Amino acid sequence: MKLKNAEVKSLLDKNLTSAQMAEAFDELLSKEREKTLAIKKDYERLGVIINLIPNTISWINRDMTYFGVNKALADSVGVSPEEFVGKTIGFHTKERFFYEFATELFRSKSDTIYRELEARISGIDHTYLVSGTKLEDKDKAVVIGVDITELSKLKDHVSFTQKLANLGEMFAGIIHDINNPLMMIEGNVRRIKKRVTDEEANELLAKIEMSSQKISKIVKGIKVYIRQDGDEDFVKENLGSIIDDALVICENKLKNHMVAVIIDPKVNKIEISCHFTQIFQVFVNLISNSVDAISDLQEKAIEINVTETENIVKIRFQDSGAGIPKDYQEKIFNAFFTTKDRGVGSGLGLSLCRKILEAHGGSLTIDNSAAHTTFLIEFKK
Numbered sequence: 547m548k549l550k551n552a553e554v555k556s557l558l559d560k561n562l563t564s565a566q567m568a569e570a571f572d573e574l575l576s577k578e579r580e581k582t583l584a585i586k587k588d589y590e591r592l593g594v595i596i597n598l599i600p601n602t603i604s605w606i607n608r609d610m611t612y613f614g615v616n617k618a619l620a621d622s623v624g625v626s627p628e629e630f631v632g633k634t635i636g637f638h639t640k641e642r643f644f645y646e647f648a649t650e651l652f653r654s655k656s657d658t659i660y661r662e663l664e665a666r667i668s669g670i671d672h673t674y675l676v677s678g679t680k681l682e683d684k685d686k687a688v689v690i691g692v693d694i695t696e697l698s699k700l701k702d703h704v705s706f707t708q709k710l711a712n713l714g715e716m717f718a719g720i721i722h723d724i725n726n727p728l729m730m731i732e733g734n735v736r737r738i739k740k741r742v743t744d745e746e747a748n749e750l751l752a753k754i755e756m757s758s759q760k761i762s763k764i765v766k767g768i769k770v771y772i773r774q775d776g777d778e779d780f781v782k783e784n785l786g787s788i789i790d791d792a793l794v795i796c797e798n799k800l801k802n803h804m805v806a807v808i809i810d811p812k813v814n815k816i817e818i819s820c821h822f823t824q825i826f827q828v829f830v831n832l833i834s835n836s837v838d839a840i841s842d843l844q845e846k847a848i849e850i851n852v853t854e855t856e857n858i859v860k861i862r863f864q865d866s867g868a869g870i871p872k873d874y875q876e877k878i879f880n881a882f883f884t885t886k887d888r889g890v891g892s893g894l895g896l897s898l899c900r901k902i903l904e905a906h907g908g909s910l911t912i913d914n915s916a917a918h919t920t921f922l923i924e925f926k927k
Contacts, residue, residue: 581738588731602691608652610635639665651678651687655802682756732758783822786814792829803841810851818859818925824902831895836865859925867919875912
């Protein structure tokens with residue numbers, strides 16, 4: 547292992563004997579070993595946390611095999627985590643939804659995809675919200691599943707929103723527990739990189755740092771999306787800022803499907819009284835839905851326009867689609883109704899969007915007077 551010149555020069559300047567030099571080098575190497583051991587312990591702690599998480603987590607290869615799973619997934623099937631290694635994805639259920647999800651993930655241009663999947667495991671039907679993220683080499687990925695079986699059966703609004711709040715609190719706790727060891731890992735890696743110049747060691751440290759940063763990015767994205775603000779007062783927010791943040795979240799999806807977005811510049815001059823995160827979630831849902839609806843069209847564009855009166859702000863989300871059939875116009879606002887292919891959408895989006903806006907004293911409707919598919923949002927000032 548080569549040490550940085552400054553450290554070597556410092557030792558040479560002391561005119562040490564060969565024995566003293568050997569002892570000094572041995573001390574430096576011991577310190578590096580201690581730091582490496584600290585990183586190993588941090589990863590071990592992270593492993594304990596991952597196994598305590600009630601959600602299923604699996605690490606998969608492009609050849610459609612597992613190379614690791616957490617305790618929650620292994621326990622749901624009744625086998626040990628070691629028994630998963632090398633097995634074909636989805637071997638534990640008769641359906642091929644998990645296998646097809648993994649195939650879609652590795653073929654996708656996006657690094658991360660999300661789907662709702664159903665599977666019969668150990669004789670019990672389950673519904674999962676599943677996210678998959680490819681790792682740096684694109685030949686491996688991590689898949690996280692949240693069991694929403696009971697949640698998907700709920701129709702009552704009060705019980706439904708309470709379940710969502712509980713889910714948000716659960717994720718907030720998980721995120722907090724993951725962030726702490728991640729910060730320790732990243733900090734130790736930075737310190738070691740300053741002291742070590744061995745090429746192979748630095749490559750390993752770089753991979754550890756990249757993996758930690760990737761996990762941090764995913765965690766931060768989840769934290770913003772599930773943040774709960776129900777007990778906070780409404781505050782004045784710039785409409786343009788909320789739309790800009792929603793577009794950042796949807797950026798990859800818009801780019802991958804080559805969808806243009808045209809925004810009325812007046813949005814930057816209007817303020818609305820709201821819970822920022824909830825309205826941000828509504829905008830993300832509407833933009834994402836539009837991309838899904840027009841992705842196969844030749845002309846693909848989304849326009850966001852705004853008008854205001856003394857008491858009302860109206861926001862129109864219009865895409866290049868031909869409109870929504872009248873038979874579907876009320877159904878699409880019902881919980882769990884979806885026009886998307888099986889396993890693609892949960893049907894929760896527009897139902898939750900309408901509930902959020904009603905809680906703000908506003909509304910979400912379809913504008914049938916428009917030539918293209920248009921959703922109209924109204925806020926009271």
